[in-house]
Amino acid sequence: MSNTLFLPNYTAGTTAYEQVPDICCPYGTKAVVIGGKTGMQKARAILSAAVAASELEIIDFIWFGGNVTHDNINKLCSNKSVKSADMIFAVGGGKALDTAKATADKLSKPVFTFPTIASNCAPVTSLCIIYNNDGSFGEFYFGRRPARHAFINTTIIANAPLMYLRAGIGDALSKQYEADFNSRRFNLDHENELGLQISRNCSALLLKYGIQALTAAMAHTVSAPFEQTILTIIVNTGLVSLLVNNSYNSSMAHAVYIARTQLPRCERHMHGEIVAYGVLFLLTLDNAIEQRNSVYAFNKKAGLPLCLKDIDVNDNALEKFTAIIAKDKYISYAPYSVNQQNIKKAIDALEKYHQSQNNNII
Structure with missing residues (x-):
C-alpha cells in the first residue's frame, strides 16, 4: 500500500509571468485561457507578452461562466478550443480558478493558475467548491492533483479591489x-x-x-x-x-x-x-x-x-x-x-x- 501526494509549485513576484514559457512549454504548445472577465482583462496583455517570443500559443480566452457549477464546467469541457488545447491557463479569482481546475481535471489536461486577487487558496489546491445553479453551496470536488504551477503576479494583485x-x-x-x-x-x-x-x-x-x-x-x-x-x-x-x-x-x-x-x-x-x-x-x-x-x-x-x-x-x-x-x-x-x-x-x-x-x- 502506498500514498501519492502532489504538492504545489509557484512563482511569486512582480515579474512572475516571465517564467511561463520555461515552465509551461514542456506540456505542449497550445494553451487556452479560462477565467473571469475582469481577471482576464488585467492579465491578458502581460500574459500575452510573456509567451510572445516562445513556442507557446494562447489559442483563446474564454469566460468561465460566472459561477462554479456543473453546467458551466460541462460547457467548457465541450468547448472546441478547450478540447484542442494542450493545457489550460486559469486566470482570475477563486470561482474562475475552481471552474477551470475542475474542467482540466475532467479532461485530464494540465492546468496552470494565474490568480489576479488573493481571496483564497484556490490557485494551489486541488479542492474546488461547486455551487448549485441558485448560488447555494453544492459540493466539494477534489481534483486528482493541484495545478502544475501557480504564477502569482504581485503587481496585479496589489491593484485589485x-x-x-x-x-x-x-x-x-x-x-x-x-x-x-x-x-x-x-x-x-x-x-x-x-x-x-x-x-x-x-x-x-x-x-x-x-x-x-x-x-x-x-x-x-x-x-x-x-x-x-x-x-x-x-x-x-x-x-x-x-x-x-x-x-x-x-x-x-x-x-x-x-x-x-x-x-x-x-x-x-x-x-x-x-x-x-x-x-x-x-x-x-x-x-x-x-x-x-x-x-x-x-x-x-x-x-x-x-x-x-x-x-x-x-x-x-x-x-x-x-x-x-x-x-x-x-x-x-x-x-x-x-x-x-x-x-x-x-x-x-x-x-x-x-x-x-x-x-x-x-
Missing part, C-alpha cells in the same frame, strides 16, 4: 483554528501532522502583517508585509488544504459559511467575510476567549465582520441558520459534542461581547 484581499485574510484566518479543532482528538499520520504544523503559523502571520498589507494594497504598493500576507493566503493555506484530511480541514467557520448560503442575500457577502465571522464563532464555541478577543480586535481594524448583523443574519433567520450549522457533515469530528443548543449559546455570547465593545471600524 481591496475587498478581495480583506476577504482572503478572513478566509485564511480559519485554517489554523479549524484544523486544530477537528483534529484535536485524533492520532494523526505524517501527512496530516505536517499540514497541521503548517497551519499553526497561518493566523500568526496574518495577525502580524495583515493590517500593513491592507494599507499597502490601498496604495497599490507591493511591500514585504503585503507579500507575506498574500503568500500566506494562497500558499500556506493551500498546503494545509492539500495535506490535511478535509474532515479536519473544514470545521465550524466554514459550517457558518455553508449555512449562510442557504439564507437570502448571501451574494452581498464574500466567502472570506462570512468565514471571518465563523472564526469568531468557533473560538467562542471552543472557549478560546483570549484568541477570540485578539481576532475580534484584528477583524475590527481590518473591517471584517464582528457580529450577525455584519453578515445579514437577523433574529428571524437565526433558528434556520443554527439548525444548518448543527447538521454540518464534519461536525462529528469536533473534539466534543456540538449541537444547536451550544451553537446558539456561542452565538449569543459573541453578540454580547460585540455589544460590550466600541464598534467603530478603524
Whole structure:
C-alpha cells in the first residue's frame, strides 16, 4: 500500500509571468485561457507578452461562466478550443480558478493558475467548491492533483479591489483554528501532522502583517508585509488544504459559511467575510476567549465582520441558520459534542461581547 501526494509549485513576484514559457512549454504548445472577465482583462496583455517570443500559443480566452457549477464546467469541457488545447491557463479569482481546475481535471489536461486577487487558496489546491445553479453551496470536488504551477503576479494583485484581499485574510484566518479543532482528538499520520504544523503559523502571520498589507494594497504598493500576507493566503493555506484530511480541514467557520448560503442575500457577502465571522464563532464555541478577543480586535481594524448583523443574519433567520450549522457533515469530528443548543449559546455570547465593545471600524 502506498500514498501519492502532489504538492504545489509557484512563482511569486512582480515579474512572475516571465517564467511561463520555461515552465509551461514542456506540456505542449497550445494553451487556452479560462477565467473571469475582469481577471482576464488585467492579465491578458502581460500574459500575452510573456509567451510572445516562445513556442507557446494562447489559442483563446474564454469566460468561465460566472459561477462554479456543473453546467458551466460541462460547457467548457465541450468547448472546441478547450478540447484542442494542450493545457489550460486559469486566470482570475477563486470561482474562475475552481471552474477551470475542475474542467482540466475532467479532461485530464494540465492546468496552470494565474490568480489576479488573493481571496483564497484556490490557485494551489486541488479542492474546488461547486455551487448549485441558485448560488447555494453544492459540493466539494477534489481534483486528482493541484495545478502544475501557480504564477502569482504581485503587481496585479496589489491593484485589485481591496475587498478581495480583506476577504482572503478572513478566509485564511480559519485554517489554523479549524484544523486544530477537528483534529484535536485524533492520532494523526505524517501527512496530516505536517499540514497541521503548517497551519499553526497561518493566523500568526496574518495577525502580524495583515493590517500593513491592507494599507499597502490601498496604495497599490507591493511591500514585504503585503507579500507575506498574500503568500500566506494562497500558499500556506493551500498546503494545509492539500495535506490535511478535509474532515479536519473544514470545521465550524466554514459550517457558518455553508449555512449562510442557504439564507437570502448571501451574494452581498464574500466567502472570506462570512468565514471571518465563523472564526469568531468557533473560538467562542471552543472557549478560546483570549484568541477570540485578539481576532475580534484584528477583524475590527481590518473591517471584517464582528457580529450577525455584519453578515445579514437577523433574529428571524437565526433558528434556520443554527439548525444548518448543527447538521454540518464534519461536525462529528469536533473534539466534543456540538449541537444547536451550544451553537446558539456561542452565538449569543459573541453578540454580547460585540455589544460590550466600541464598534467603530478603524
